[in-house]
Amino acid sequence: MATLVVNAGSSNVKLSVVDDAGHRVAESTFDRHGAHLDPEALRRLVEEGRPIDAVGHRIVHGGTEFSQPVLVDPDVVVRLEALTTLAPLHQPAGLAGIRAALAAFPDVPNVACFDTAFHATMPAAAATYALPAQWRQRFGLRRFGFHGLSHAWASRRAAGILGRPLPELRMVTCHLGAGASLCAVAGGRSQDTTMGFTPMEGLVMATRSGSVDPGLVLWLIRQAHMGADEVADGLEHQSGLAGLSDAGGDIRDVIAAAGGGDAGSVLALEVWVHRLCREIGAMAAAIGGIDALVFTGGIGEHASELRARAASRLGFLGVAVDAERNAAAHTDADVTAPEARCATLVVTAAEDLEIAGQVADLVGTGDAPRREPADPLP
Numbered sequence: 366m367a368t369l370v371v372n373a374g375s376s377n378v379k380l381s382v383v384d385d386a387g388h389r390v391a392e393s394t395f396d397r398h399g400a401h402l403d404p405e406a407l408r409r410l411v412e413e414g415r416p417i418d419a420v421g422h423r424i425v426h427g428g429t430e431f432s433q434p435v436l437v438d439p440d441v442v443v444r445l446e447a448l449t450t451l452a453p454l455h456q457p458a459g460l461a462g463i464r465a466a467l468a469a470f471p472d473v474p475n476v477a478c479f480d481t482a483f484h485a486t487m488p489a490a491a492a493t494y495a496l497p498a499q500w501r502q503r504f505g506l507r508r509f510g511f512h513g514l515s516h517a518w519a520s521r522r523a524a525g526i527l528g529r530p531l532p533e534l535r536m537v538t539c540h541l542g543a544g545a546s547l548c549a550v551a552g553g554r555s556q557d558t559t560m561g562f563t564p565m566e567g568l569v570m571a572t573r574s575g576s577v578d579p580g581l582v583l584w585l586i587r588q589a590h591m592g593a594d595e596v597a598d599g600l601e602h603q604s605g606l607a608g609l610s611d612a613g614g615d616i617r618d619v620i621a622a623a624g625g626g627d628a629g630s631v632l633a634l635e636v637w638v639h640r641l642c643r644e645i646g647a648m649a650a651a652i653g654g655i656d657a658l659v660f661t662g663g664i665g666e667h668a669s670e671l672r673a674r675a676a677s678r679l680g681f682l683g684v685a686v687d688a689e690r691n692a693a694a695h696t697d698a699d700v701t702a703p704e705a706r707c708a709t710l711v712v713t714a715a716e717d718l719e720i721a722g723q724v725a726d727l728v729g730t731g732d733a734p735r736r737e738p739a740d741p742l743p
Contacts (some may be wrong), residue, residue, distance in 0.1 A: 366418035370717040373462035383721035404469035425455035427479035481512025506617035508559035541665035543571035557651035571614030574604035609633035683707040
C-alpha cells in the first residue's frame with residue numbers, strides 16, 4: 366500500500382508518500398503554519414508518486430482517550446478538537462491536515478497517529494504529578510509526553526544500527542529541534558520523558574521555556590499582575606533560546622552569534638547544553654543506566670558541536686564521541702569513541718516512516734508488512 370503522510374507542525378508542513386517497502390516516493394515541505402494547508406497541495410504531491418491507499422496524520426496530543434492509532438471519523442475529529450487547549454501550537458495544525466486530506470481524498474481511509482501514544486507505557490511513578498487526587502481525577506492531569514513518533518523510530522533504528530535486540534537496550538533518545546524532548550527507553554518502551562501534560566515541560570526550546578518553577582508563574586500573575594494570556598504567550602513564544610539571545614530562537618543563528626562573541630548567545634547555549642545534560646542524566650537514572658545515547662531531530666542530527674559539548678559532560682555515564690566521526694555525521698551514524706562504554710548514535714528523524722508503518726498495521730491488508738528499521742550500518 367502507498368500512504369500519504371501529513372505532518373502538519375506549528376511552523377511548517379511536511380508531506381511524503383511512502384510505499385509498502387518503507388521508501389519515500391515523493392515528499393515536500395512548506396515553511397508555513399499547518400493551519401494553512403490546502404487540499405490542492407496534497408493532490409499535487411500525490412500526482413508525483415502513485416495512487417494512495419491511506420493517509421496518515423501526526424497528531425500531537427491524544428490525551429487519555431487515544432493511546433493507539435485510530436481511523437478518523439467525525440466523532441474522532443470532535444474529540445481531537447477538545448484537546449486543543451493542551452497543545453495550542455500543534456493541535457489546530459494537525460486538525461487542518463485532516464480536513465485538507467478528507468477534502469482531497471474523500472474515499473481514502475485517514476488514520477490519526479499520536480505523539481503521546483508511545484509514552485502510554487510509562488509507569489505510574491513517571492506519569493503521575495504529585496497533585497491533589499481530586500484535580501487529577503477530575504481533569505485527567507498526568508504526564509503525557511510528546512515526540513513519541515520520533516522517539517519510537519529513533520529507538521528502533523538505533524537498535525538496528527547496533528545490531529542488537531531493542532528489548533535488551535537501555536537508551537536515551539534525544540529529539541532536539543525547535544521543540545525538544547528526551548525519552549528513557551528500556552525493554553523497547555518509553556519509561557520516562559521530559560515533556561509532560563503539555564509540550565512546554567522539560568528542555569529549553571526555540572521559543573518555549575521548558576520547565577520553570579510553578580511558583581514563578583504564580584508570582585507573575587499575583588505580584589507582577591500579568592494576565593494568564595500574557596504569561597502563556599511569554600512562556601510559549603518569547604522564552605527559550607529567543608528569550609536568552611537577541612539572535613532569536615533558531616539555534617543556527619545563536620551558534621553563529623555566540624561565535625562572534627555575543628554574550629547573550631553564549632549564555633543561551635550554556636543554558637541549553639546544561640539543561641540537556643542534566644535531563645539526560647535524569648533519564649538514565651530512570652532506567653538504571655544507559656547503553657546508547659541517540660541524537661535525532663534537526664539539531665540532534667546537524668549540530669555536531671552541541672553533540673560534542675554534551676558528550677564531554679557525560680563521561681560519567683560512559684559517553685564519549687569520536688571527534689572526526691561526530692563532525693562528519695549528518696545521517697544515520699555511529700559516532701562512538703573507542704574507549705566509550707555507552708554507544709552514541711545519530712539517527713535521521715523519520716516520523717513519516719513511523720506513521721506509515723502504524724497506518725499499515727491498522728488498515729493494511731496483510732500483504733504490506735511493517736518495515737522495521739533494523740539494518741545495521743555497514
